[in-house]
Amino acid sequence: MLTNRQLQILQVIVDDFVTSAQPVGSRQISKKEGITFSPATIRNEMADLEELGFLEKTHTSSGRVPSEKGYRFYVDHLLQPQIITNGEVEQIHSIFERQMLETEQVIRESANILSELTTYTTILLGPDVQKHKVKKFQIVPLTGQTAVAIIVTDNGHVENRLLTLPPGFSPSDIEKMVNILNERLTGVSLHEFHLKLETEALAVLKQHVHAAEAVIESLLSVNNQQSEGKVYYGGKTNMLNQPEFHDLNKVRMLMDLMEKESQVQSLFAPGKSGVQIRIGSENNHLAMENCSVITASFLLGNEQQGSIAIIGPTRMDYQRVVTLLEVMSQGLSRVFMKNNDGL
Amino acid sequence: MLTNRQLQILQVIVDDFVTSAQPVGSRQISKKEGITFSPATIRNEMADLEELGFLEKTHTSSGRVPSEKGYRFYVDHLLQPQIITNGEVEQIHSIFERQMLETEQVIRESANILSELTTYTTILLGPDVQKHKVKKFQIVPLTGQTAVAIIVTDNGHVENRLLTLPPGFSPSDIEKMVNILNERLTGVSLHEFHLKLETEALAVLKQHVHAAEAVIESLLSVNNQQSEGKVYYGGKTNMLNQPEFHDLNKVRMLMDLMEKESQVQSLFAPGKSGVQIRIGSENNHLAMENCSVITASFLLGNEQQGSIAIIGPTRMDYQRVVTLLEVMSQGLSRVFMKNNDGL
DNA sequence: ATTAGCACTCCTCTTAAGTGAGTGCTAACA
DNA sequence: TGTTAGCACTCACTTAAGAGGAGTGCTAAT
Numbered sequence: 013m014l015t016n017r018q019l020q021i022l023q024v025i026v027d028d029f030v031t032s033a034q035p036v037g038s039r040q041i042s043k044k045e046g047i048t049f050s051p052a053t054i055r056n057e058m059a060d061l062e063e064l065g066f067l068e069k070t071h072t073s074s075g076r077v078p079s080e081k082g083y084r085f086y087v088d089h090l091l092q093p094q095i096i097t098n099g100e101v102e103q104i105h106s107i108f109e110r111q112m113l114e115t116e117q118v119i120r121e122s123a124n125i126l127s128e129l130t131t132y133t134t135i136l137l138g139p140d141v142q143k144h145k146v147k148k149f150q151i152v153p154l155t156g157q158t159a160v161a162i163i164v165t166d167n168g169h170v171e172n173r174l175l176t177l178p179p180g181f182s183p184s185d186i187e188k189m190v191n192i193l194n195e196r197l198t199g200v201s202l203h204e205f206h207l208k209l210e211t212e213a214l215a216v217l218k219q220h221v222h223a224a225e226a227v228i229e230s231l232l233s234v235n236n237q238q239s240e241g242k243v244y245y246g247g248k249t250n251m252l253n254q255p256e257f258h259d260l261n262k263v264r265m266l267m268d269l270m271e272k273e274s275q276v277q278s279l280f281a282p283g284k285s286g287v288q289i290r291i292g293s294e295n296n297h298l299a300m301e302n303c304s305v306i307t308a309s310f311l312l313g314n315e316q317q318g319s320i321a322i323i324g325p326t327r328m329d330y331q332r333v334v335t336l337l338e339v340m341s342q343g344l345s346r347v348f349m350k351n352n353d354g355l
Numbered sequence: 356m357l358t359n360r361q362l363q364i365l366q367v368i369v370d371d372f373v374t375s376a377q378p379v380g381s382r383q384i385s386k387k388e389g390i391t392f393s394p395a396t397i398r399n400e401m402a403d404l405e406e407l408g409f410l411e412k413t414h415t416s417s418g419r420v421p422s423e424k425g426y427r428f429y430v431d432h433l434l435q436p437q438i439i440t441n442g443e444v445e446q447i448h449s450i451f452e453r454q455m456l457e458t459e460q461v462i463r464e465s466a467n468i469l470s471e472l473t474t475y476t477t478i479l480l481g482p483d484v485q486k487h488k489v490k491k492f493q494i495v496p497l498t499g500q501t502a503v504a505i506i507v508t509d510n511g512h513v514e515n516r517l518l519t520l521p522p523g524f525s526p527s528d529i530e531k532m533v534n535i536l537n538e539r540l541t542g543v544s545l546h547e548f549h550l551k552l553e554t555e556a557l558a559v560l561k562q563h564v565h566a567a568e569a570v571i572e573s574l575l576s577v578n579n580q581q582s583e584g585k586v587y588y589g590g591k592t593n594m595l596n597q598p599e600f601h602d603l604n605k606v607r608m609l610m611d612l613m614e615k616e617s618q619v620q621s622l623f624a625p626g627k628s629g630v631q632i633r634i635g636s637e638n639n640h641l642a643m644e645n646c647s648v649i650t651a652s653f654l655l656g657n658e659q660q661g662s663i664a665i666i667g668p669t670r671m672d673y674q675r676v677v678t679l680l681e682v683m684s685q686g687l688s689r690v691f692m693k694n695n696d697g698l
Numbered sequence: 699a700t701t702a703g704c705a706c707t708c709c710t711c712t713t714a715a716g717t718g719a720g721t722g723c724t725a726a727c728a
Numbered sequence: 729t730g731t732t733a734g735c736a737c738t739c740a741c742t743t744a745a746g747a748g749g750a751g752t753g754c755t756a757a758t
Contacts, residue, residue: 037720050734054722073720073738115517148495152507161509164495168503170515174458249610252603260595263606329613380751395701398752416707416751 014064019090020046021057022066026078026086030329033255035075079328080292083304087289087330093330094340100129104339108347115168115312118347119244122320126340127247130333132324134246135270135280139318141241143167143202149193151175151186159186159229165202167312178226189221206232241318243273256302256325265299280321282309286342287334294328304328308337310344318344357407361432363389364400365409369429373672376598380417423635423669426647430632430673434485437674439682443472447682451690458511458655461690462587465663469683470590471675475667476590478613478623482661484584485546486514492536494518494529502529504574508545510655518573521566532564549575584661586616599645599668608642623664625652630677630684635669647671651680653687661687 014022026045036060038051047054058076061067067081068076075181107321109123119136127134144165153159156177163171177186196213209228217224236328251257251266269275279297282288287308292301304326309319320341322333366380367387368531381394381401390397401419404410412418421429460480468476487508492621496502499520506514520529539556540548552571562569576585593656594600594609612618625631630651636643645667652662663684665676 018680029503035720041719050732051720052734053730056731059722069721071739073722074740075720147497150493152491154490154507154509154511158511160507160513162505162507162513164503164505164515166495166497168497168501168506168517170503170513170516172511172513200526248614249607252607258603260603260606261558263603264592264595267595267610271591378751382751393701394751395753396702397699402753412752414708416753417709418751660719 014061017049018061019056020059021054022078022082022086023090023125025058025067026082026090029077030327033327035070035077037075040075043208056098060252075151078327080294083291083326083330084294087291091331091334094335096332096335100336101339103129104343105163108343115348118344119318120246122340122344123244123246125246126320126322126336127250129336130322130324130329131247131250131253131304132322132328132333133248133270135276135321135323136246136278137277137282137319137321138241138244140164141169141171142201144202145199146197146202146205149190151190151198153177153183163202169189171202173231175227175230178223181223181227185221185223189217189224192217192220208270213273217251240276245270251323251325254325256327262299262302266303269297269299280305280307280323281321282307282317282319282321285309287337289330289334302326304330306337308341310341310348312345312348330354357404358648360392361400361404364397365404365421365429366433367427368401368410368419368686369425369433372420373670376670378413378420380418381411383418421670423637426634426669426673427637430634434674434677437678439675439678443679444682445681446472447686451686453545454561458691461687465683465687466587466589469663469665469679470593472679473665473667473672474590474593474596475665475671475676476541476591476593476613478664478666479587480620480623480662481584481587482655484508484512484514485544487545488542489540489545489548492533492540494533496520496526496529506545506548514545516574518570521665523570524566524570528564528566532560532567532570532667535560536561550574586619594667597668599670605642605645609646612640612642623650623662623666625650625660625662626666628652630680631675632673645669647673648677649680651674651684653684653691655688655691663687 021041024041024047025036028040028044038054041047041054042051043050058067061082062069062076063180066079066085066291067076068079068082070077104122107118107125119138123134123136124188144167146163147166148162148164150162150164151159152162157179159177161173161175165171191208194212196216197208200208209232214225214228217228248267249271252263257263257266269279275297277293279300287306288303289306291304295301295305296301301325302325303323305321305323306328307319308319312318320337323339324333363641364384364532364552367384367390371383371387373378381397384390384397385392389564402423409428410419411422411425413420430497434576435508447465447468450461452467464480466477473485487510489506490509491507493505493507494502495505500522502518503516504516504550509513509663511613536552536556539559540551543551552575557568557571560571589614591610595606600606612622618640622638622643630649632647632649633646638644638646638648643666645668646666648666649671650662650664652660654698662681667676
């Protein structure tokens with residue numbers, strides 16, 4: 013168990029290092045407000061804290077730097093809700109008040125504002141498209157052999173896919189097919205929709221429409237690699253300002269990582285609920301060894317769920333980010349509760 | 356007018372500098388194949404070439420580096436079609452042979468392969484969506500107050516937009532509206548479609564459908580900021596490997612530039628036709644001062660036009676890139692001629 | 699017209715010394 | 729017994745000086 017004094021010192025060190033990015037020395041700590049004991053005492057305590065694994069040195073005669081364990085402890089026990097200025101809260105709320113119908117735009121703006129306020133990078137994950145319910149299915153023929161299949165979901169998302177039609181597939185075939193599918197599959201989730209296309213629906217279709225298999229196959233062929241929720245970025249280049257990313261190699265790894273949507277999905281998916289913090293190696297990814305990710309999820313109407321992630325260096329202003337994230341995610345949830353349109 | 360020897364020397368300097376990224380000295384040149392004269396002679400010629408503005412020195416006693424004017428001359432007069440290996444040609448063609456229906460995927464793959472082969476960054480601009488012809492217009496109601504408007508174009512592109520319906524707007528109103536619009540506006544370009552929505556169509560609608568203005572307005576409201584062609588990237592982080600981008604500031608400027616689609620549109624739009632090269636400051640953009648852009652356009656069936664841009668340092672392997680770009684753009688044109696589906 | 703020779707420039711790498719922030723330990727102190 | 733002052737020591741960082749080397753421009757010889 014840590015003594016009060018140790019807690020106090022750990023807190024000061026983290027707070028100081030977060031803003032200065034420089035190892036913190038005993039003298040410097042002693043001058044901080046609320047510190048009543050001498051540098052020598054602090055040195056002793058720091059030695060203990062280091063032994064316990066909360067602090068590290070960059071070299072034998074440097075000041076101390078929080079270790080991952082140190083950050084973890086700080087985040088778990090020392091985090092105090094921080095006051096953010098009214099101006100900032102207003103800035104966030106202003107997005108919601110501008111009555112923009114398009115969810116997508118709200119999301120984009122949110123990502124931008126968050127990265128502006130935090131100076132870190134924001135990733136916004138839309139809800140898992142696969143969970144949306146199918147509202148309407150449609151096929152629009154283009155030429156003799158090609159057509160577009162369109163699926164509209166209950167919250168306004170539109171999926172579309174090009175099809176090749178088998179030779180001799182007539183407009184009335186299309187109509188029959190569309191009718192059957194709408195009749196049977198409206199209201200199921202996109203995920204189920206695709207499943208049932210291959211099984212039940214296909215069986216029925218075969219009886220009524222010639223060459224239905226070919227169309228269904230064409231319809232399914234592209235699906236696998238695609239989607240889950242959409243990904244939006246804010247302040248992608250912000251990390252270039254952080255001193256820890258003066259190393260081009262790290263920058264490259266991170267950038268590459270962010271290009272791969274599938275990886276982003278898994279890395280930045282929110283934990284259960286509320287605000288979650290993953291520090292450095294807790295992210296289980298080489299490129300993220302010096303990064304922390306703070307995620308929060310928000311609701312989009314009926315059980316849909318999106319999430320916001322802020323990526324910064326492990327030396328990150330956790331307090332501030334957590335507070336901002338809470339304000340933002342609550343705001344988003346509220347907005348999407350009202351006009352339940354989704355994205 | 357430059358003498359043959361000067362041409363030869365300029366060519367060697369550019370070629371050498373392109374691969375080594377180091378200023379080229381007279382001794383080094385003299386050892387090159389085909390060079391029969393001594394370093395001293397070369398020094399004299401180099402002094403002349405510098406006076407003419409084709410070469411520069413990084414400091415008084417360094418070797419020479421091509422100036423922008425030097426590159427320009429090289430590109431205009433000294434470029435020789437370069438042999439690229441069969442393997443590479445095959446690699447390009449392999450994309451086209453995999454029978455993927457989705458245009459989008461072909462484009463993505465193309466961007467990736469190009470950036471892999473060149474080690475530079477690729478930007479692929481889809482054709483201007485505004486020119487697509489409207490094939491079908493549709494409104495799918497979601498809840499009482501919201502609906503999705505969908506526009507399918509002749510080449511399979513699907514635009515969609517959320518609408519708020521005015522109170523009391525009934526399904527039959529929707530049907531009437533959709534019918535009128537489909538009747539009058541099928542076959543016009545998206546651009547015209549939006550224009551006519553505000554004028555002719557609106558006039559007719561007013562007569563038949565109550566509160567039509569509100570719907571139209573909602574339909575148009577989001578349009579302005581959106582689209583032109585879509586943008587695809589390949590090898591975004593490739594430039595981090597180039598020695599000229601060890602400067603984080605330059606990296607940041609370029610990355611920021613590439614995030615802004617509208618700027619990308621204008622910077623990387625192709626010139627008239629064929630392969631176009633813009634060197635350094637010819638790009639008229641601060642972030643691109645040390646970059647060259649090579650663009651080529653390709654055809655997507657009926658007069659639609661996409662374009663490929665490769666961005667690299669001014670010290671770029673122009674010959675190779677030009678050849679690769681030609682192979683690729685011709686390949687793309689051919690593919691899209693066949694299955695005219697567009698994106 | 700070409701080229702060998704040479705003095706000169708300037709970048710780059712290495713070494714050495716000086717500075718300063720910070721530590722750990724010991725001994726004195728309350 | 730917990731706290732603190734003092735002091736020797738460590739190590740990164742900066743600056744200066746020197747050596748080496750690649751390359752140039754000019755001059756004079758071929």
